[in-house]
Amino acid sequence: MNPRSEHDIPATGAWRPGDPVADRRFCRVAGADDADAAGSTARPFRLEGGGLLAEVDVAxxxxxxxxxxxxxxxxxxxxxxxxxHVAGRSGPGQPTPGWWDALVGPGRALDTDRLFVVCSNVLGGCQGTTGPSSIDPETGKPYGSNFPVVTIRDMVRVQALLADRLGIRRWRAVVGGSMGGMQALEWGAMYPERVGALVVASTTASASAQQIAWSHIGRMAVQSDPRFRGGDYYDADPGEGPHRGLAVARMCAQVTYRSDEVFTERFHRSMLGGLDFTLDPLFDVEGYLDYHGTKLARRFDANSYVRLNRAMDLHDLARGRGSTESALARITAPTLVASVRSDGLYPPIQQHVLADGLRSVGGDVTWVDIDSPHGHDGFLIETPQLAPPIRTFLETT
Structure with a gap:
């Protein structure tokens, strides 16, 4: 990273009250202000790992x-x-365009002329849902290091509370890729009666040792930044937060999200300038990684990164359910499983094992093979290959 470009990077890229709302809507699903909701009480939210949150707001x-x-x-x-922000443009309060914009909208695979499509920021996130950057009602300060570890199941339970508030007893479908696919699978296992169909892409029934290893490297990059301050950095001036650690974590992840074929084709050994025998960035690919590292540091939160990253490590459908087979047997919804051939982070064998496991317990499985050089990011990029089978699947299930 260029030190000259770091002075204005905020201590956190989290959305904070007072920032432009953009297209966010908010709903309190647990806590004191929830007491007046029909049929609810002012109970806190207890997490799978034993932590307790006095209030939970969902964006x-x-x-x-x-x-x-x-x-x-x-x-x-x-x-x-x-x-x-799955669909729509960027703007004040929303720094990036919809991350799956080509899939969601009028006439698209998730056709908003016919469907009511919802996406919530997950518990522990940093874009409006309760997370480490949120104010702890007991202290009046950001949770920071005091925010507990969350799991995929915690995220899904919060989504179920949101569905209750919205008057949705059963989803027509739950759709997600990567960590989103983990949530979708847990929806199928935790609330089988509330899910009509599942669409999961580039995901797995449990995190592998290599995935956990990459996650560990990312967390260590963040936590080793002296400006991380154990997670209590929210009062830091711009340029004084843990942006370097978060940027390095993103750089590591970015390499795992794409394939060697794509990196070679795009960058090869091309240089930013002339040959220079120093330790400064020399190659185009270094500039590319610096750019993505800085970009994430401007829009994300370091504490959220390490907690959501850990939630992915903890993902295991079999936990507390006897075995993976018995966990998959809980899923009764027809399931579309999509795989990207070049995915090195969530390799196709994981999706094959998932699909075969569902079939072995009588599941109705539709398989989608995405032929793409783009690696793990292929499920986001290759919408022309993914959208038609999703549309057909939802029309026929």
Whole structure:
């Protein structure tokens, strides 16, 4: 990273109250202000690992109109550094365009002329849903290091509470890739009666040793930044937050998200300038990684990164359910499983094992093979290959 470009990077890229709302909607699903909601009490939210949150607010976006009987609702679940902004333009309060914009909208695979599509920022995130950058009602300060570890199941339970508030008893489908696919699978296992269909891409029934290893490197990069301050950095001036550690974590992840073929074709050994025998960035690929590292540091939060990253490590459908087979047997919804041939982070063998496991317990599985050089990011990039089978799947299930 160029030190001259770091002075204005905020201590956190989290959305904070007072920032432009953009297309966010908000709903309190647990806590004191929830007491007046029909049939609810002012109870805190207890996490799978034993932590307790006095209040939980959810930031979400929605497209289309909910049918009177609620039968046309689709939940889209986002990946590690995603948020609720699946579709739409960037603008004040929303620094990036919709991350799956080509899939969601009028006439698209998730057709908002017919479907009511919802996406919420996950618990522990940083774009409006309660997370480490949120104010702890007990202290009046950001949670920071005091925010507990969350799991994929915690995220799904919060989404279920949101669905209750929205009057959605059963999702027409739950859709997600990568960490979003983990959430979708847990929806199928935790609430089989509330899910009509599942669409999961580039995901797995449990995190592998190599995936956990990459996650560990990313977390260590963040936590080793002296400006991380154990997670209590929210009062730091611009340029004084843990942006370097978060940027390095993103650089490592960016390499795993793409394939060697794509890096070679795009960059080869091309240089930023002339040959220079120093330790400064020399090659185009170094500039590319610096750019993506800085970009994430400007829009994300370091504490959220390490907690959501850890939630992915902890993902295991079999936990507390006897075995993976018995966990998969809980999933009764027809399931579309999509795989990217060049994915080195979530390799196709994981999706094959998932699909075969579902079939072995009587599951109805549709397989989609995405032929793409783009690696793990292929499920986001190759919409022309993914959208038609999703449309057909939802029309026929």
């Amino acid at each position: 979400y976006e929605a497209w289309g109109e909910l049918a009177p009987d609620g039968s046309n609702a689709v939940l889209v679940c986002h990946a590690l550094t995603g948020d609720a």
